[in-house]
Amino acid sequence: MANTVIGNTIVIDGEITGEEDLTIRGTIKGRIALSASLYVENSGTIEADIETENVDISGSVTGNISASDKVELKSDGRMVGDIKAPRILIADGAVFKGNVDMDR
């Protein structure tokens, strides 16, 4: 299975669904629904509601996240929105504003 990478000059305005890992270096607006892991890299900008298994954020996310396993906000990650996941990790240096719900 190819690893899906959205490069940093790509802008997607719409909905992404899939069953494999997704690495985002570009801009996504809309909705993301994956049954695998989502990696938002430094240059990635997401303005979307996210529903996945895992999320790793090193970029900028504006939107609600609903993860079935874990959400990780790395030290250069920025997030505005609600997080709903059983496991949450916010590293020192991350910027976050929103609600956190760890109950399922």
Place this chain on the structure above:
Amino acid sequence: MDNDMTVIGDSVTIRGNLSGEEDLHVLGRVEGSVDLDSTLVVAESGIIKAEVSVKNAIISGVVVGNVHASESIELTREGRMVGDISSPRVIIVDGASFRGNVDMGDIENMPERPPARERPAPRPRPVVKKDEPAPEPEADEPEVEAPDLEEAEDVTEEVAVPKKKTVTRPAAKAKAKAKEKPAKKKPSFLEPPKAKGLPKKKKRVVVKRK
């Protein structure tokens, strides 16, 4: 991950508008519109149901929708397309499936240009008669002898001269003539050029760099 292009894996579906300035490799599904300033490659597993506007397009999967390629579009053997093509260069390979319109722009004023993949036409070389090789090495002699004298002093000229030096030797002259004749009879573009053999090593002033 050192990818210079965007890859959309085979289980990913994108519904919406996609735009960008880098190459896009689609192995999954894209619905909506694709607007790139570079190359779109649709792999065999790729399905695109969108209006496509790119620079180059190489389609080996399924495309349903109009494609506008400002440079070229290629439908490979596994490619299937339904929709209109608008591009100055269109390549449809044997085995591809296509249904739609093709518009290459203003055909009347299309500039002459050689097809990219074809090799340049071989230049026909004149068949050399037996008389001709004789004057040639003789004409070379006076030109070559002058640098010979300067050989010891000037290192740089040795690099340019070696080939001519083998011809000046009396023993080598006969060999050169004999070799030249059979080589020139056959049109050179049909056979790979015969190796002339390694030039004999001369005394070289080797400057070792410390």
